[in-house]
Amino acid sequence: MEGECSESAEGWLLVRVHVPELNVQKSLQFPRDQLVWDVKQQCLAALPKELKESFNYGLFCPPVNGKAGKFLDEERRLGDYPFNGPVGYLELKYKRRVYKMLKLDEKTLKALHSRANLRRFLEHVTHAQIDKITKACAKGLDPNFHCHDTGETPLTIAAGLKSPGKVLIALVNGGALLDYRTKDGSTAMHRAVEKNSLEAVKTLLELGASPNYKDSKGLTPLYLSVTNKTDPLLCETLLHDHATIGATDLQGWQEVHQACRNGLVQHLDHLLFYGADMNGRNASGNTPLHVCAVNAQDSCARQLLFRGCDKESLNFANQTPYQVAVIAGNLELAEVIKNYKTEEIGEFKSLYGAWFWLPLLKIHIDLILN
Template identity: 55%
Template structure:
């Protein structure tokens, strides 16, 4: 009997869906959290069209949006400002899905989910809406006055308009900016209050201007670190893409303020974005001569030997553009100086051909004994979900911070290919069930608990453990009832890969060698 997933590996019309679901051979899709793909019915209210498409649950909303645009793009104007909308249900207000979150993070009901794809407008949560008054306030004159108020940082006037119900999600015809992108160009002392007012008034932080830049892109382009900080504080992702699929970090590394790039990297900005010519962020930093931005990229795991479409490494770029300071940083941190590009040229030869003879001699005379790699684990902000930023661990595998750290092994042991955490625990520190009045009480023991002993048998999802008490009782217990007890005070405190960011006592300003050995990871690694 053919299954639903085997037979329908292509976009289906609603007639096909109805026929399939009424068929005697139809097998419902299992729980979407346990499968890699899902079928979702996408509705376009503006065109009165619906399609059923298959999506990868491990991909971001942004990738799902590109798939939808590939199906409907010819019929949509300003499609980059369309978004997936979760309709109101069960007494909860509707909302637009965040583009940088994973599709699996939004539970969908039924064997085939339902989402709307429409222009990102303000979501009004009040039940008492006067549509006639809303229509009256959205006149061309009012929209122009609203943009003028934002431009002149007139917070009171802006607040008055949004309180009346004006939707700040639009692109000004004259300037090509949205109110929120325009507010990011204000002075640092004025932009924060304006951004907060607009976001509180319903402005979407991933709404793009005419050039495809989100507010955080615009902030990076104008080197407005205060605007970047405000947007990140409000929950904006550092990894929004523009129309060229470039992130804010890609632009920030070429600007004058290194604080912007450091701030984005600290918030887990993904390193490895490329443009049409295969240039990475580190290439752009070297071409622009931004030494501090280059140091930040290397510290957070950028590959110093990555090659663009022409085969040029960052050191090649420095050699051609005569960026001596950046070249010294790359050599000092361990960049490979013998890699050849597609023209079969090393950085030394490229510098000779470009006429940069002094830099060529610096490259030639550099010795491997002079290399001083970073020996610190990058410090990240703890306010973002780690599950969405596993790429940061993968990029560290190419960082020359410590040659004895096998992060690729850590990657394969602790992360699934789709980016989610694996359920993993070591035998050096297991949990056992204590004698208490509650069968759910559990504590940790420094001995291995096999089937014959009390302890954790399996680490499940949603914070539950499958365990066994000393009395022989078995079952699933919530993690809130688990207590950790270190029976050997002389042993170093247990840690796990998940603690690398938050464990300041043992990991802040320490070497990787001391604290990332898998033999010393003594906690269960729980999703």
């Protein structure tokens, strides 16, 4: 498939994309502000046959005018990348280390990537042997590969270490791609959240990882932070780094629903502050308050009521949260919902409201200035 990028019309880019593996080319048009991830999905959909492990394919800008080639960051807009001339050129290819200065012939590279060498490299990662990791990468080893037994990558294994920071940095400096996924479609950021590792999350963000990578189910690290009952600070760190709110699972559950199901009051507070929809509905029409009602999550329910959620909202079975609480046998919570008065609602604005909480305002100003 062939990709040319030119400004065919204001706000649009014409892209010619080539898929070397299939020897296919196609010209497609995209809005300038479309995310590279979404552009890739459209490219994949236009192919005559499905690519195995397509989530590890990326749009690659080949070397040009002395500049090294690079994979486009999938959480950036396509228009963020300049293209030479009226028509640009991109390749859709499997993600591998991008070699810049290293000059190695194919035979040497192949020998370097023997199964024994790769297994040894994973042992270096597991034991946080920074020097050995650095030396192997300096010789030309590509750290973007899967463990034969587990399907994990060096980066996802590192994300689960007790002290992951320096290992993650060594791998990325050695050519590990931040969005290279495991066999099951997870990135190192997903694994860092699953392991409840604030150090790994912060390190990956500092290295340039996006907080919005999606796994094979379309779920983000932020979503996993409320399904895995993580440190509330980890959730807030992702939100502060512009994690997008509103991912949904197959049942239409958003992050707020999951926080309420699991009784994560601090996570819920962070989500609401950053603009989560406290009246969002899942596939059954249940709002977060309905979820609190059926799961007897008193503290989260009080938080939602205090913030002014709609306590009379009906789900698709025409039940209010009060009725759901009664049906579930959570009678004390039912009374709390029934008797909550609107005058008890606290003054609260989300991050996107008219005023900011002063302590966080300074953080965001510093972020902008830096």
